[in-house]
Amino acid sequence: MHPALQGLMTIAFGVGGCVGYFYFSNLFLDKVLFPARGEHIARNIRRANMVRPWLFLAPALIALGLYLAYPVFETLRLSLTQRVPGGGYEFVGLDNYAQMTAEGKFWEALKNNFLWLLFVPAASTAFGLLAAQLTDRISWGNIAKSLIFMPMAISFVGAAVIWKLVYDARPPGTEQIGVLNALYIFFGGDDPQAWLTLPFWNNFFLMIVLVWIQTGFAMVILSAALRGIPEETVEAAIVDGAGPFQIFFKIKVPQIMGTIVVVWTTITIVVLKVFDIVFAMTNGQWETQVLANYMFDKLFRANDWGVGSASAMVIMLLVTPILVWNVYNARREMR
Amino acid sequence: MSSIAGQKSGLVWAVHLSAAVLVILWLFPTAGLFVSSFRTADQIATSGWWKALFPSQQNLTLRTAAPETQVQADGLFVIEGSLFEEGSSSVITVWGTNAKEIDAYQPGETAELRRGGRLTVEADGSYRLEGEEEFTGRRGPRVFVTAEVPPEFTLANYEKVLISGGATDNMAKAFFNTLTVTIPATIIPILVAAFAAYALAWMEFPGRALLIAAIVGLLVVPLQLALIPLLKFHNEIGIGKGYIGVWMAHTGFGLPLAVYLLRNYMVGIPRDIIENARVDGATDFQIFTRIILPLSFPALASFAIFQFLWTWNDLLVAMVFLIDATGETTVMTKQIVEMLGTRGGNWEILATSAFVSIAVPLIVFFAMQKYLVRGLLAGSVK
Numbered sequence: 001m002h003p004a005l006q007g008l009m010t011i012a013f014g015v016g017g018c019v020g021y022f023y024f025s026n027l028f029l030d031k032v033l034f035p036a037r038g039e040h041i042a043r044n045i046r047r048a049n050m051v052r053p054w055l056f057l058a059p060a061l062i063a064l065g066l067y068l069a070y071p072v073f074e075t076l077r078l079s080l081t082q083r084v085p086g087g088g089y090e091f092v093g094l095d096n097y098a099q100m101t102a103e104g105k106f107w108e109a110l111k112n113n114f115l116w117l118l119f120v121p122a123a124s125t126a127f128g129l130l131a132a133q134l135t136d137r138i139s140w141g142n143i144a145k146s147l148i149f150m151p152m153a154i155s156f157v158g159a160a161v162i163w164k165l166v167y168d169a170r171p172p173g174t175e176q177i178g179v180l181n182a183l184y185i186f187f188g189g190d191d192p193q194a195w196l197t198l199p200f201w202n203n204f205f206l207m208i209v210l211v212w213i214q215t216g217f218a219m220v221i222l223s224a225a226l227r228g229i230p231e232e233t234v235e236a237a238i239v240d241g242a243g244p245f246q247i248f249f250k251i252k253v254p255q256i257m258g259t260i261v262v263v264w265t266t267i268t269i270v271v272l273k274v275f276d277i278v279f280a281m282t283n284g285q286w287e288t289q290v291l292a293n294y295m296f297d298k299l300f301r302a303n304d305w306g307v308g309s310a311s312a313m314v315i316m317l318l319v320t321p322i323l324v325w326n327v328y329n330a331r332r333e334m335r
Numbered sequence: 336m337s338s339i340a341g342q343k344s345g346l347v348w349a350v351h352l353s354a355a356v357l358v359i360l361w362l363f364p365t366a367g368l369f370v371s372s373f374r375t376a377d378q379i380a381t382s383g384w385w386k387a388l389f390p391s392q393q394n395l396t397l398r399t400a401a402p403e404t405q406v407q408a409d410g411l412f413v414i415e416g417s418l419f420e421e422g423s424s425s426v427i428t429v430w431g432t433n434a435k436e437i438d439a440y441q442p443g444e445t446a447e448l449r450r451g452g453r454l455t456v457e458a459d460g461s462y463r464l465e466g467e468e469e470f471t472g473r474r475g476p477r478v479f480v481t482a483e484v485p486p487e488f489t490l491a492n493y494e495k496v497l498i499s500g501g502a503t504d505n506m507a508k509a510f511f512n513t514l515t516v517t518i519p520a521t522i523i524p525i526l527v528a529a530f531a532a533y534a535l536a537w538m539e540f541p542g543r544a545l546l547i548a549a550i551v552g553l554l555v556v557p558l559q560l561a562l563i564p565l566l567k568f569h570n571e572i573g574i575g576k577g578y579i580g581v582w583m584a585h586t587g588f589g590l591p592l593a594v595y596l597l598r599n600y601m602v603g604i605p606r607d608i609i610e611n612a613r614v615d616g617a618t619d620f621q622i623f624t625r626i627i628l629p630l631s632f633p634a635l636a637s638f639a640i641f642q643f644l645w646t647w648n649d650l651l652v653a654m655v656f657l658i659d660a661t662g663e664t665t666v667m668t669k670q671i672v673e674m675l676g677t678r679g680g681n682w683e684i685l686a687t688s689a690f691v692s693i694a695v696p697l698i699v700f701f702a703m704q705k706y707l708v709r710g711l712l713a714g715s716v717k
Contacts (some may be wrong), residue, residue, distance in 0.1 A: 060528060063586055064562030131419045144354050152707075163364060164675070230548070275559075275651055300655075322555055
């Protein structure tokens with residue numbers, strides 16, 4: 001069967017199934033289980049209204065529980081077990097973690113992840129703030145905004161291809177087709193460099209790709225926050241003789257600090273999960289390993305589910321503070 | 336703002352200039368890919384893409400037509416034609432017949448060939464080769480030309496990648512596979528989330544606040560944790576690797592954001608509307624389908640765009656839950672990664688494939704940017 005046809009049929013089934021579930025379960029509740037007639041009419045209506053929220057929530061709760069909540073605990077369990085040859089698992093305590101921390105690649109991945117955590121959110125937020133401030137003051141700002149925002153729609157894999165072309169190196173003496181090497185030679189560099197194979201610095205060449213993608217996101221959010229600043233505060237500062245830089249750093253930035261933190265943490269989470277860029281551009285060679293790619297290596301190349309799960313738990317551990325902070329904020333807002 | 340006071344025109348110019356620099360910097364890499372996808376392999380390998388937009392001075396080694404095309408006229412053997420392909424507007428500045436003297440003749444001059452015969456080459460590339468004796472050999476004599484070549488672009492790469500390419504080059508199947516993954520994986524979570532969001536926003540029941548908090552927490556759980564447990568689960572219930580698995584996985588991973596965005600939006604719908612409907616005897620189901628859903632269209636649209644971009648661009652979930660050993664169900668991102676590995680030097684194929692895969696998200700992005708921005712502002716947590 002043609003995949004397009006199969007896709008269409010599934011859409012029909014999936015969507016029809018969903019609509020059917022909600023419609024018929026609701027009908028069943030009202031007409032059969034607790035019909036709004038007869039002697040217990042009031043009680044039946046009350047009961048139906050108690051059950052209905054759970055009817056509406058059920059598919060979402062099942063999917064969330066099964067696809068996000070359960071895996072957290074199952075991964076924790078797997079990280080403490082080991083596959084026994086011939087099937088089954090045995091409990092091995094912290095052996096997987098010990099094995100993982102004995103590996104140089106793991107520490108390399110952890111170190112690189114911290115580099116990413118330091119650089120990417122900071123650079124994206126800074127560029128985003130700059131772009132927001134600049135584009136808010138010019139007539140063609142909206143066009144500029146959508147062009148800076150555009151990489152957001154590009155896949156990490158597409159971005160990897162785009163930037164591999166930028167970093168491309170040709171043998172010395174021939175014409176360079178990568179922009180970076182062409183500039184390097186133009187400004188008097190000696191031999192073209194294979195940028196992605198230079199240990200330590202290559203991490204930054206990978207990070208630039210993510211900064212390029214995330215800056216637009218930071219810009220959109222921060223631009224909205226900047227526009228929300230009360231005009232009077234800026235006017236008062238001008239009257240008091242503040243210069244444009246003073247206004248920006250001492251009046252505007254402090255007022256949008258909350259938004260900056262939100263942008264920063266959101267990008268931090270993206271960074272912790274970053275996988276495709278490293279996978280497609282270097283696959284962790286030349287000392288560019290990161291945790292998510294290390295985990296993928298362990299799970300699907302080495303087929304070592306114990307250590308793979310252990311490294312997944314490390315990612316979870318790094319995300320947890322943000323998780324707690326988000327939940328805390330959400331609960332405070334609801335009150 | 337500029338009307339307030341104290342804005343110097345120098346500063347205004349600096350702002351325009353810095354904004355322009357920033358935009359160019361951000362656009363430049365994508366432009367490189369776009370331009371490269373319209374160039375031939377030779378062009379990409381010999382000059383930077385930024386030079387493709389301007390006429391370039393090139394040294395070319397060309398040949399006249401083969402001797403078998405010669406005709407006899409007035410007792411002379413003649414081969415006529417053009418050195419360039421039809422429709423080319425290159426202009427020859429100098430030419431020669433010997434690799435050591437490629438600038439021996441001006442256009443319009445006539446050269447005596449060593450093998451016999453006289454060759455005249457005009458600036459537009461047309462030539463006339465004549466001689467008293469019959470030309471022999473399989474190929475025509477070489478001509479070395481220095482020419483001003485105008486920018487030249489081709490659609491051949493797209494033709495190859497979309498239609499005629501071999502198994503590893505052809506993206507048509509992967510394109511349909513990606514579409515097959517994306518559409519159900521976008522629509523199903525919207526439906527499921529909309530009902531849940533309505534319940535969380537407008538229905539009273541114990542434990543509601545706790546559920547909302549749990550969903551905010553799940554927003555940031557890395558999907559990496561879910562890979563192995565869910566792969567095991569899919570194998571146990573017998574769906575293994577395939578479309579159903581990947582649809583379910585995308586639905587599960589997209590739900591927290593969907594519920595969160597939609598609930599936040601639905602809470603903002605005025606209470607009066609809903610209470611009036613209740614007084615008029617509308618059931619919850621009717622309120623939801625007739626009032627809430629139509630009013631929530633902007634939020635539904637913004638989530639749909641997020642989920643579409645995310646599923647279309649996804650690599651990891653597809654690799655784990657969809658693509659089996661046969662590779663029949665490969666998606667575009669996976670195929671491009673494979674090309675990067677095996678055909679890292681074939682930039683014309685790589686650039687074109689990558690552009691085919693990012694074209695659809697770009698169209699969606701520019702068409703529906705308004706909703707995307709709105710969604711970002713409403714739920715900047717994921």
